[in-house]
Amino acid sequence: MKNDFRAVIFDLDGTLIDSLGVWAEVDRKCLEKHGIPPTPDYTLAVSSMSFRESAEYTIRRYGFSETPEELMAEWMCMVEDEYAHHIALKPFVREFLNHLTAKGVKLAVATASPPKLYGPVLKNNGVYDYFDAFACVEEVERGKGFPDVFLLAASRLGVRPCDCLVFEDTLPGIRGAKAAGMTVIGIYDGSSQTEEAKMRAEADGCCKSFAELLPNT
Template sequence: MKNIQGAIFDLDGTLIDSMTIWEKIDYDFLSKRNLKVPSDLKNKIETLTFEEGANFFKKNFKLKESPEEILKEWHNMVVKEYSHNIKLKNNVKDFLIKLKNKGVKLAVATSNTPELTKLVLEKNKILDLFDSITTISEVNRNKTFPDIYILCAKKLNLPPEKCAVFEDILPAIKSAKEAKMKTIGIYDDSSKDQENKIKEIADYYIYDYKELII
C-alpha cells in the first residue's frame, strides 16, 4: 500500500460487523408477511441502494406497501441496532488511527443512509477520524459501478490512483478496480462464498485489520 494517500472504506461488513443484522431484518420483514427468504436473496440485493432494494422487494414479493413504506419500516427496524448493538470489526479503530497518523485521508463509501452511517460511526467513536462520507444517494448508480469511489476521491482532492478501497463483496471490488484504485478485500462471514473470487482480483485480502497494523 505504498504511495496511498487516501483510504476509502465500505461501511457494512467492512468497518462494522452488521451483515447478520441485515439478514435478520430481511427474515423478520418477510416472515411477518408469511413469506420465505429465497436462498439467493443476499446476492441479488447486496449492491442495491435502499430505494432499489425497496422496489425489488415490492416487485418480487408482490407487496401491497409502497417502496416508501417499506423503507420506513426497514429504518424503524434497524435504527435501534445501529444505535446500541453494532460494533466495529476487530482492530478497525487501531488501523484507522495508524493511517491517520501517517497523513492518509480517510473516507466512507456506503450504500447505507447518511443518518445510519453517522449514527453507528459516532456510537463507535470513529466518526471524527473520517475526512468525508459519501453515500450511494449522492450518485446515480449503485456499487456495481465505480461512481461512488470516483466521487470519494474527488472529495479527498486525490487522483483515484492514490486511493485504496476496502470492501467485503466482489461486485464492489470490481468497481473499485475499474476506478483505477488499489483494492483490499475484507473477509466477512456473509460473503465468504465470494472469498476465492475476491482474492483473484483484489490487490490484498485480509481476515483481520491487525494484518495491516505493523
C-alpha cells in the same frame, strides 16, 4: 502493490462495522411477514444496493404490494436503534484507523447505508471524526457495482482515483472500486463467504482482518 496511497476509502457494513446479524434479521422479518423464507442470494443481492434500490428490487422480485417508501420506512424503523446504540466495530478497526491517521493518510467512507445510519454508528463507536469525507449510494445514480460512489468519495477527498486504496467486503463493491481505477483489498465478512474465491480472484489482495495490516501484530 504500492504502499504510499494518499487516501483510503472504506465500505461500512461488513468492513468497518459488524452489522451482518442486524441486516440478516431485517431480511428475515421482512420476508417472513410475507410468508417467504429468506435466502442467502437475496441478502447478497441487496448488500451493495441503496435503500431505494433494495426496496425496488424486493418489490419487483417478490411482488410485494408496498411502495418503496413504505418498505424503506419499515426497514429504517428496524435498524435505526441498532446502528445508534448496539452495532460494534469489527476487530482492529480502531487500531488500523489510528495507524493510517498517524501516517497522514486521508480517510473516507463509501457506503450503501444512508447518513441516518452511518453517522450514528460511527459516532457511537467514537470513530466518526477519523474520516475526512463520506459518500453514499443515495447520492449517485448507480449502486456499489459501479464506480460512482467511489469516485464521489475521491472527489470529496481531493485525490485522484489512482491514489486511493479501497477496502470492500462484497464482490460488487470490489468491481465498482476497480472500475473507478482504484486499488482494492477484499476483507472477509461472513455475509460474502460464498463469493470469497471470486473476491480473491478480482481484488488486488484480500485479508481476513485489519490485524494483518498492522505493524507488529
